[in-house]
Amino acid sequence: MSALLEVEQLQVELPTPNGPLRAVRGIDIEVERGEMLCLVGESGCGKSMTSLALMGLLPRRATRTAKRLRLDGQDLAALRDRDMAKLRGNRIAMIFQEPMTSLNPSHTLGSQLVEALHQHRNVTRAQARDRAVYLLERTGMTNAAQRLGQYPHQLSGGLRQRVMIAMALMCEPDLIIADEPTTALDVTIQAQILRMLRELQQEFGTAVLFITHDLGVVARIADRVAVMYAGQIVETAPVRTLFAQPAHPYTRGLLNCIPVRGRQQPGAHLTAIPGVVPSLLGELAGCAFANRCAHAHDACTQTPPYPEIEAGHRVRCVLAAGEPAMPTETLR
């Protein structure tokens, strides 16, 4: 059986006064049924543009092209806007970073939750309401039935995000795209919400594409990880492999520059990645990371290969492709 979400050579281009900005430069993603795939990268790497492109929610000026863009075998690229709208909320749901902007401030939680199901499914309002109460309770809300009459502004940020998760689950979607859903929350609330999301995702068998910049979150929640840099996926691997044997110099650099207990002496210098990300205007020749990479050499001016170095572990780097293997002293 093919993967639930199949994406091949997805590209997103935005026109700017200085020429086209190529935010997403040909990425391949496969999300299997019931798995949690984390898409991780720093700001401006194209991860949010990827999620909007998958949902068909890009700004109107943006252009999306893809060799293949399928959900459960259905070609999303060929869908008309109206048919895509039927899919959203129903088979693909989305959770954003700031729930206040995605909840309607002038409707009660109940009416918004009920509408999510009523619009897509042939159910009575009473049935939809029962499901709303059930899901709010499952997200850890107390007094769920009474809360249906409340408005979004009456809730804390953590509770609003619980409502968003309940709303995403209303139609039992196949896929949830969660874009930095806990970034605005305190660490204690974040841990509770991630745990709840992970439990519900596993129980309902929902696939999640989880977009984040936080490697700590990735380590704790992901089944598989794709690391994005400058509009491309530079490394993808099962979560344990990625953290134990990171192969791309960028992934290694990212892991090395987070202060972690017991890894470095307190107060000692952290291993920073020198330089800044390249501009995404126009073409990027060769490896996008070459100008910040300690291992860069002549071959890096060529388009890097993307070999599978072991099962499920692909790396976009010439050093990973050929012999000899990358010098090991840079490993942690």
Added chain:
Amino acid sequence: MSDDIALELCSLRRTFTLRRGLFGAATTLRAVDDVSLRLHRGETLGLVGESGCGKSTLAKMLLGLLEPTSGNVLIGGREIDPRERRAMARCIQPIFQDPYSSLNPRKTVAQIVGLPLKLHGKDSASAQRAEVRTMLDLVGMPARTHDQYPGQLSGGQRQRVAIARALILRPDILVCDEPTSALDVSVQAQILNLLLDLKAEFGLSYLFISHDLGVVEHLADRVAVMYRGQIVELADRETIFEHPAHPYTRQLLSSALTPEPGLGLPELVPLPTTN
């Protein structure tokens, strides 16, 4: 007597009166509730806590931006008078979280960093310019950026400018309020390294406010944990991270997600006082 104490807070309190609607009953919010702290010279004191716990209200009072309801702040053993802003500015300076809103978009980098010197003006204009150049070099801003505007800089570069501006008057104390939380991790490491270097170079004392426990553990000598306006635990780094005593500290530590796959997500027992 208090020679080794750079900054002292004595029973600092700040309350806000909230009113629900025009005729609603007024309620009192104790944002900072009887906080006493000492920052030793050359020390980095970490201050951690969740949003709304009073960290930023505390920082504003230290900087003279907000008057305490009661209690006082001593800098170098002397009580501060909020009316004497210039004298204060020479002792204590802030670095804020958001380098996008804390720099004037209409001034060049050199003008932004030079402004405090101009306001305190003792040196000649050319001496001030030289001073600005030296400071910008020190924070790693190449000469070509000195005449650029904040809009032309990356987030990390803007934070370097904010640091240069804070240090140009050679203060003893920096109050760093979440200085790297708006930055990407690769840039965060560069800025943290810079703060470590500058501390050694100028013998600075840092009050380092952050919600990121990994960063606090890396930088701080002692850590104060703030919860609902109060300091609930204060100890040296090892004690806080190895043997936390207060339940809230323990909860904070267990909810910090370190990049270690296989540990999964912690199950948190809600504290009795949280709702």
